[in-house]
Amino acid sequence: MTRLKTGVLLVLFTLVFSHVPNIVQADGSGAFVAVYNSGRALVRETRVVTLPQGPAAVVFTDIPASLEPASVRAVADGMTVKDVEYSYHPITAGNLLDAYVGKELSVILPDPSDANARILRQATLLSNEGQPVFSVGNEIYVGRYEALLLPKIPKDFDAEPTLTLTTQSAVEGKKNVSLSYLMGGVNWHADYTMTLSKSGTTADLDAWATIVNTSGRAFKSADVRLVAGDVQRAPAPRLVRNKAVMAMESAPMDSAGGYATEETFSQYHVYSVGRYISLPADGSKQVGLFSATDFPVKQKLTSRFNSGPGQRNGKISQPVELALSFENTEMSKIGRSMPEGLVRVFMPTADGMQLLAGETRISHTAIGNEVRLVLGRSFDVTVERTQTHFKKVGKNSFEIGWKITARNGMSAPQDLTLRESFPASWKVLSADAEYTEADAGTIEFSLASLLPTKGTEGKIINYMVQIEY
Structure with missing residues (x-):
């Protein structure tokens, strides 16, 4: 019995201290990385180890500090993992x-x-x-x-994280260990560049995926997949759902014309880059998702106001927002799932120079939905109002009158929509302009082709509403 125990200890000592350099692949490449837009990633890679027959302690280096230890899985033919130990006590x-x-x-x-x-x-x-x-x-x-x-660095401090597996191997020899884990510090989002034509009625769109890695661990020649959607994060990571993503590692690489290919995964979308790419340890990488050309867009000026029961004095200025909208359909020449991200819109000047006209963020947008981009506020189209009537007609009932003045300081006519929102129960008592009920709490006045008003009073609308709580 004594000799057997001594032999096992010698094997452990030999493997840990003599074979550590052989554990990691020589080139450190070939990892599969599924990046979620929630700030984490699923990594699956192959490490080559030399195992003796029987028990051993296998030490892995080049492990990210943001690794989630409870998610680690290691599999190899003829090898059983008894326990997993993650150690990282950095020098800070x-x-x-x-x-x-x-x-x-x-x-x-x-x-x-x-x-x-x-x-x-x-x-x-x-x-x-x-x-x-x-x-x-x-x-x-x-x-x-x-x-x-300090006189010296205390013991038990680590220059880098280590992962130690206690294993049992049926036979001696080299093995390819499939190592998978979840980690933080990796994220991705979409970046869109939209360029309007000179007429302002059509546009081109380029969609990019920006992958940001702040984990300190680089990935060389990795098979990268991008998962778009709100994947719930539980306190204890589960890999059951992720098995479907890991299975795609063996799918053939296809450049698809230089853009990522897309497929559905459960209730989410997965984008495959289509080629092996490298992610820097601390930096970003952009890959193309898709592009669309010459699709129709609409520009719209809207001014919004929430009319409450209070009494107001003096003139009230309200902003006029510029929004751009388009239909995400195949008929409109797009018809692609659009992951959440930042949209930058460029418009041409008179001499054709493209300038930034505004930027805004969109949420995940499925095919068939309208995309509305609020770009900024109008410089020359202005709206102001004055309260012309206020009367309490009941315990919780009020009559309120408004005079709204819209002016167009540009040289060309402009279309403007006024949206008036009301709380509680309401009804319009009178109005000197036509309006539509946009929803249960909003009416709209549509001012089509608002003429230039330089030197004139502008377009005036008067209406009275009764609000009851």
Whole structure:
């Protein structure tokens, strides 16, 4: 029995200290990375290890610090994993001071006899909660210090994370270990560039996926998939749902004309880059998703106001927003699922120079939906109002009258929509312009071809509404 135990210990010692360099693939490439737009990623890679027959401790290096230890899975033919240990105690100022609580160190303190001088004192670190507390001689010191000098780095600090598997192998030899895990520090989002034509009625759209990696772990020649959708994150990571994504690792790579290919996965969408790419340890990578050309767009000016029961004095200015809209359908030459992201819209000047006209974020937009982009506020089209009537006609009932003035300072006619929203129960008592009920709480006045009003009073609308709570 003694010889057997000694032999096992020697095997453990030999594997851990002699074969660690052979554990990681020589090129460190070929990983499968599924990036979710919630700030995490599923990684599956192959590591080559040399195992003895029987028990062994296998140490993996080049592991991301943002790894979720409970999600680790390791599989190889003829190998059984008994336990998994993740270790990372980085060298930071806070960790070093925590290790020196109760121990003596050197601290550079302000000299009490000279405000511009410093003194070196030996002190015992009593606590590192909030800020360091020192025992200096017979006194307790809490306050500013210039620097701390530590005699050495304590034990059990790691320069990088390590993952140790306790394994049992049926036979001796090299094995390809399939290692999968979830990690943080990797995210992606969509970036859209929309360019309007000179007429302003059509546009071109380029969609890009921006992958951001801040984990400190680089991935070379990786098969990258991008998962779009709101995937619920539970306290304990589960890999059951992710098996469908991992199975796509063996799918053939297809450039699809230089753009990512798309497919549905459960209630989400998955984009395959179509070629092997490298992700920097701290940086970003952009890949093309899709493009659309010469599709119809509409520009619309809208001014909104929420009319409450209060009494208002004086003139009230309200903004006029510029919005761009289009239908995400095949008939309109798009018909693609649009992941959430930032849309930048460029419009031409008189000489054809494209300038940024506005940018806004969109949420996940499925095929068949309208996309509405609020770009900014109009410079020349203005709206102001004055309350012309206010009367309490019941315990919780009010009559309110408004005079709205719309002006167009541009040289060409402009279409403008006024949206008036009301709380509780309401009814329009009178109005000198036609309106439509947009929904249960809103009416709209449509001012088609609002003429230039330089030197004139502008377009005036008067109406009265009764609001009851």
